[in-house]
Amino acid sequence: MSIVQLFEVAIACDVVLCCRVAPLQKAGIVDLIKKRTSDMTLAIGDGANDVSMIQMADVGIGISGQEGRQAVMASDFAMGQFRFLVPLLLVHGHWNYQRMSYMILYNFYRNATFVFVLFWYVLYTGYTLSTAINEWSSVLYSVVYTSAPTVIVAILDKDLSRRTLLKYPQLYGAGQREESYNLRLFIFIMVDSVWQSVVVFFIPYLAYKNSAIDSASLGDLWTLSVVILVNIHLAMDVIRWTWITHAVIWGSIVATWICVIIIDSIPTLPGFWAIYEVMGTALFWALLLAVIVVGMIPHFAAKAIREHFMPNDIQIAREMEKSQDSRDANQPEVQMSTSTRA
């Protein structure tokens, strides 16, 4: 029987049992699947004879225990018992996929929005790449204004609870079907980014055209608009709100405001005092509100339509959790336990 025939038979089966297999052959089986499909392979083992298999697979898991620690030292993840594989995949694997996907898409979005605003301005500076946004704000944008919320949401957000994920293993299929990170989602994010940048630039432009507005004031308006917009976008997508999430998202907006005020209080910068002057005009606040609302309408409407009329399994499971939580809250008896359940 040739390798190809072995592969075709194996692929046609749900489960394949190989026995009396030498360590290199174990690795060979994994390699067989890896080379001929684009699937992710996972290998789990507890002995020294599993080391080559663990290293060959995309994800290698070592069990520490009876047979020593060689498997553990060669692995990506180490556990105490084979059955821990279930929560590793269904719970942590699912959470990790959802968090990573969202973080990557969001990172593209928040940087693109900022840069596109500067891009539109190029059309009105004689193509000379001036930016109305202060250099300090440009640097601080990625560092202070919008980084903390991204990181905290990527660490803490959970779309479903551990209990739900273990109860319905089919939910793991969401990752296998690439539902959180695919080309279509990326294109949507980019279109949203372009739309928001158009709103941030052109609404103030049409209001301030022919007026006495100076560069620094307009730049401050853009800085505040973009930071508030990207943070509200994130706020709409956060699934689980802890006190830390609240603190970083609203705190970043406040920190941005404080930084803009501090930067505009330095007399040797050309934009000195611009933020105070422009904050004293009603037009500034009217524009800020208009930009935020118009920027967010498409995202909000799309979210409402997608979640109600085209719900995916995760959305339905979230709703089931919420109904369950309210049913639990109304139950008279509460199970007291020192063990931890999410």
Added chain:
Amino acid sequence: GDPGLPSSAMYPLEMEGNSNPKTTNKPKYSKFTQQELPACKPLLTPEIVIAAFALIGALFVPIGLASLHASRQVVELVHRYDASCVPVDDKVGFIQNSRTDKTCTVTMTVPKYMKSPIHVYYLIDGFYQNHRRYVRSRSDKQLRYKSAAHLTSDCVPEGDTADHAPIVPCGLVAWSLFNDTYTVRVNGVVTQVNKKDIAWKSDKNNKFGKNIYPSNFQKGRLIGGATLNESIPLSEQEDLIVWMRTAALPTFRKLYGRIEKDINANDNVTVVIQNNYNTYSFGGSKALVLSTASWIGGKNNFIGIAYLTIGGLCLSLAMGFLVLYMVKRRNFGDPSNLSWNR
């Protein structure tokens, strides 16, 4: 015990084996590390969506009406004069010739009653004060500190004279100072245009020094604009201060002064202009603007129309979603909608 065992896959529910504190590897429990911080998990329900759109609509329509009303109340007269004030074909030659008579008279009839203070602006089109090379060509330290008078490196080519003496204020921004003057007569009577307090107070007090006097200014071969009185300190050179607040967009207006008397409807306003400033070399244009002010600023219907449009759109969206939700109902959290149950 085993020192390096990663705890990422620990299943905290069941603790088999020795729970003796000396040999257990269980990490110290905290709500943060086990990701069990109390959280709220809001879900977007139809009620929230409709309420959000309805609220925005209800908020924006009145603001739009108020803004539009305020903008309509503003009386604004704009009179372009650069073309009509130079009767010859060789406009550039005319304007660059120091011996030609650049006096020009324009007449306007006031359509509606204008309440004081009436702002007099000069409106320039096609002048890119946001051009990258131009914007950088200034020295803010020099404007403030006498000891910094020699810091002219950014101001090239208008940094030092041919004898390497520093120009104060240096740079292209100051060098291109606007120098048309306007003398206003209402019904034949000379009306004073108050040129005090036209600049930002913060600029006069903190950005431009009270002990800095212009020196070597506009003495080169190429004249860019106005000359400055060398006995007046920079903090009182308000035209310069206003000009140095570089405009964000290529069509901009800057405050020339204020008329502190009311002007009645059908009054004849005659302005005698000294048409000194050269916008002809680059195809720009100049206009004179007389305008009253309102809480929304100058005359601009855009913000009112924008708010009305957004408000109307949101109200339509609220109604649209209401209809959609009634037509296509879905039970909240219904397990039968899960993909493996259908």
